[in-house]
Amino acid sequence: MANTYLDAGTGDALVFLHGFCESKEVWTDFMRPLQQQFRTVALDLPGFGANTHAVSSYTMESMADDVKRQLDELGIQKYLLIGHSMGGYVSMAFAEKYGPLLQGLCLFHSSALPDTDEKKENRDKTISYVERHGVKNFINPFVEPLFYRENRERLKPEIEMMKEIGRATPKKSVIGALAAMRDRPDRTDVLRAAKFSVLFIFGKEDAAVPLDKALEQCHLPGNSMVYFLEKTGHMGMFERTSETRKAIQKFAETIF
Structure with missing residues (x-):
């Protein structure tokens, strides 16, 4: 079976979790x-x-358990967790279950808030669309709007890569993850109680995590750093690679 992880470098561990319909490959160049x-x-x-x-079941909690299992297998005891989008939701579930293992947490275009009623409705519509029309027909129009419109031309290869990864995702996983995101609880209390530092990275043009939702939570942890990126949608690792990488590097240096 192919490796379920990329692992390189030595020293304190930065652990990256991808978002919905993505894979570890979105981080390859970013991490180097x-x-x-x-x-x-x-x-x-x-x-x-x-x-x-x-x-067996798609929930943020079961995904967090799988992250823990993989990190145990890799022999990593303490780490900074960086979760993009759905990976951030998994990170919040992880923080709730395994908080003492975390040195720090980065919510990268992500949120501790639950879905709004409107968003839940949209998840249901998407599930029924995927059931009827398949993953490929869903992915093709889904990916591009994740990027701020002014960045799309420049990032055509990245958009194509994302589509390719998305199209390879099993239908069961797409539907399971949509339901898991829809049903995830409010975890703002986890941020309030956090003993670890939290880094928030938000795109000012991100439709998935709107600015007002970002502002609702970034003051909750006792110790937090916040980056708001202009002309950036939901995909800062591609849209603003050096700025987001530098933010994570600085954050990691303050922690370790």
Whole structure:
């Protein structure tokens, strides 16, 4: 079976979790410069990328357990967790269950808030669309709007890569993850109680995590750093690679 993780570099561990219909591959280039200073690990979440062993239930909690299992197998005891979008939701579930293992947490275009009623409705519509029309027909129009419109031309290869990863995702995983995101609880209390530092990275043009929702939570942890990126949608690792990488590097330096 193919590896469900990328693991390179030595030192304190930065662990990257991908978002919905993504895989560990979205972090490949992003992590490379950080490997001079840190051990960087990117994991495939259950049902995505190479992590294709049978998934009995799709929940943020079960995904967090799988992250813990993979990190245990890699022998990593303490880490900074960086979660993009759905990976951030998994990170919040992880923080709730395994908080003492965390040195820090980065919500990368993500949120501790639950879905709004409107968003839940949209998830249901998407589930029925995927059931009827399949993953490919869903992915093709889904990916491009994640990027701010002014960045789309420049990032055509990245958009194509994202579509390719998305199209390879099993239908069961897409539907399971949509339901898991819809049903996830409010975890703002986890931020309030956090003993670890939290880094928030938000795109000012991100339709998935609107600015007002971002502002609702970034003051909750006792110790937090916040980056708001202009002309950036939901995909800062591609849209603003050097700025977001530098933010994570600085954050990691303050923690370790």
